[in-house]
Amino acid sequence: MTPTHIPDRSAPYGRPRRERRLLGIFVSLLVLAGGGYGVYSLVGDDVPDEDPQVASARKPLTAFLDAWAAKEARRAARYTDTPDGAASLLTSVLTNLKPTRTTIVGGRGRLEAEGEAEFPFTVTMAVPGAGKVSWESRARVKQTSGETAGETSGKQSSGEASGEWKVVFTSPMIHPELQPGQTLALKGGGSRAKVLDSNGDPLLASSLVGTVDPVSGKGTSGLEARYDDVLSGGRKASRSLVVADRRSGRAIKELTRAEKAEGRPVRTTIDPRVQEAAAKALDGVDDKAAIVAIDPSNGHIRAAVNRPGGLNRALEGRYPPGSVFKVVTAAALLKGGLRPEDRAACPKFARVDGQRFENQDQFELPADATFADVFAHSCNTYFVNARGRLSDTDLRDASRAFGIGGRWDVGTTTYDGGVPVNNSDNDKAAATIGQARVQASPLVMASVAATVKSGAFQQPVLVPDAVKKKYEAPVALDTEVNAHLRELMRATVTSGSARALKDLPGRPHAKTGTAEFGTAKPPRTHAWMIGYQGDSDLAWAVLLEDGGSGGADAGPVAARFLRNLGG
Template identity: 75%
Template sequence: MTRADSRNSHTRYGRWRGDRRLLGILVALLLLAGGGYAAFGLRGGASKEPDPQVTAAQKPLTAFLAAWAAHDARKAAGYTDTPDNAASLLTSVLTNLKPSETTIAPGDGRRKDDGEVHFPFSVAMTVPGAGDVTWSSRARVLRTSGVWKVEFTSPMIHPELRPGQTLALKSGGGRAMVLDKNGDPLRADSLVGTVDPVSGKGASGLEARYDEMLSGGGKAAKSLVVADRQSGRALKSLTATPPAEGRPVRTTIDPRIQKAAADAVTGVDDNAAVVAIDPRDGHILAAVNRPGGLNRALEGRYPPGSTFKVVTTAALLKGGTRPSDAAACPKFARVNGQRFENQGQFELPAGSTFTDVFAQSCNTYFVNARSRLSGTDLRDTARAFGIGGSWDVGTTTYDGSVPATTSDNDKAAATIGQARVQTSPLVMASIAATVKNGAFEQPLLVPDAVKKKFTAPTALDAAVTRQLQELMRATVTSGSAHALKDLPGRPHAKTGTAEFGTATPPSTHAWMIGYQGDSDLAWAVLLEDGGSGGADAGPVAARFLRNLAR
């Protein structure tokens, strides 16, 4: 190499070293503009002069990205053409994701023929629960009235976003499922409940009660999703769904029986509930609510009406009444000026027996029989059916209330399931199950979660149980539950029409409870404000049992 070659080479190296030092200073200055913000590249190297319009457009974008990277949504929005919209979406994204660190790396700007300048950029966030998430996007910078502004659009924040949407986290894939007795996903929305689509936490039903178990203690990994800003519903996954870390919750629901019950109330206009129980162990085989929302099947509180006559009859039988005893059933019964009547003001002919008044559900007989009962007899007899205890079922339930009566009128109304007597469909299905089984078995929905089952403090006498079974069968073969008369399985039942409210005439809930003589199934049907137990609840019960027989 000649001396001249050496001198020229040294000059080129020195110039490049100076250019590189200058570039380093520019990078440092731009990095100081905001946390996690990376500098623009210089297109064409040091030998090409930058486009003055690109340079001018670069300034507001630099400030916008730097403020975004610093998690200052309001400041970033100030560099856009619609600050309020930009602040709203950026605040939503930062609030939902709560990134611990954000780095935004911009690319080279390009001026279009219409004067707009387009800049690509990439975003990298460290998001608790989701790890590192990245995406690429593109911004447009416009000159309006001599001022350069970043054009704000939802896709500029993330290319998959559309107006009315935001970025959020979802725990769905990392969450275990609520299962039926077969180990398959439980298809009973009112039991399963819901999961908040943004927080990933259980919001209602079993999802809420067993949130920690299903979510793995709240430590389940989350995925990045596009979500509707109004409802919070996840619309599209942007990252892979994480594997499940929680443990499933297994219930006792039998999917075949659950479907038969659900199909039975399809098309019913009234709010309805159906509960089915295995009398041997109390396992809840079906719990249907129509419509969803309130779990009226397990938690609802209602007067049971004449279905409660099973309990009243148990008290009377224990006191010496026999099914063959003569029993008067007039149209009306009066207690201290209060008139009680039979539905439709029917009366039974002379010579009727206790079996007849039970099967036909004669209110006036039971009201007039109150003198054979003490103020605590109904409460104490109800305890043999588990009412009055606190049940550990594995979910929230209403376990019924039968208080001691405080007056003659209170006792009269209580004998026919009115006044202060309150039960749920679950309680009424359990009453039928107790008659079938001969002893109370506390209902169960999630056996693994139950610490101690409630045990009834008293038991039904075996002779009383046999007589109740005969009376409930007679109600089907010759009484008010005739809607079940021709069905297989030897159904036993009791109807109920329960008054409520202050309307004249009173509104009524329609009830029917029962069990199958040839199989291990007890059940209850309720139609809110549904009319008559025999005429309205009866056909629903018949459809349920017919569905099971197919």
């Protein structure tokens, strides 16, 4: 756009000082608005020899420009002849540009015809990313009804109008380059870099990458939003003011020039092969679902898939983990002296202060069942009845060895789990089977499996270059306890509830979970399965929201994922 002359506020449109004195004093209205404030100035009411109709017409225009400067689109629109259209366009312009300060300087109006006047004005905005932008425009104000006062009272010389004056709203009035169906917007300057996978190629994971506003070029969600400064070139990047199509957001005409700036790519740990295998495993799944995969040796997140997109439930979701949490409960019991071969009763029901707990489908195990058996078959009643072996802090303390509840520095937003100290016998009973107030994300539960595989907690990482300090578990996982956990998770595959993985290569280890939620009767359930490959560096978690049973529903999805990987 050709640079416009911004007239001195004390002398609109370059009038000489002598004429300026004759015009009178400017009236300035300062209005606090949002992050900044607007200033509207117009020739005052004491302008000598101003036509009475011009003076009357100027009043609604004053109110309109005042409200515009104050970023109050709907209030401004009330003074126009088409309030809905005016409010819509002004709202669009203000939303797109987000000016921190708006100054509108009005000039002297003139009568164009009986009941119609025209006024020039200049708009100057301070727009983040684009600096100061300015343009000149003109507004028509028209008497929409009534007769002239001279015709009804005989005072025709006065020329005053008795009808209501309205600002004639048109798109070019807001900016002379606008046409109907268009708006003002910002366009990013320079070249925006990409979010990359571990191979250095553009990451094909929309729920992780996020979105970019097509007009402003600014990241609005996911990694695009979190690393907007890096990807766009940061403060060096400037944006240009453009005319844009309101429906498509496509820039039609550039009004100002933007400085060019080159963004830097953001590299993630996502392995495209693992990501694709996880995504294909969820093909045909109707439930909301997530799969997370981690490299146990270093915590690198190799896959994070969400279906559908939007909420990043894989990394940020908060769910009761149900029986997959029994890995942590088992760690607490084993540390307290329990051994896998110890006898373990598994009745159909367990009762705690009037609350009944039961096994899925009310199964029970033979009298000679061992702790290894109740773990492999996910016997709720045994774990509930074993709560007497645990103090109110034991589950919380055991979870710390798995990093649960810490503040993880992953390079993106995550939910890192929570295992509160137990506050009642019922609370402890439910917590032993991953219910009550215990919460975790799929990322947390994948990390639990990864910790068993590696023998020590390795904080998950998605964007290594952004991680300042990894969270370290305040306590270590006991070596003997960990060896037993590996045995238990392998037995769950070979002879227990994770039998969907039994014939797969790679020596999978797993734990199933069916987590109750809500108040429905019978309760609704999330389906979980977590595990790791004994023959490779891969740990994983599968979650199906409101998806049924861990073994029957999450198990086949986990099996497809591992088959897609080839083992």
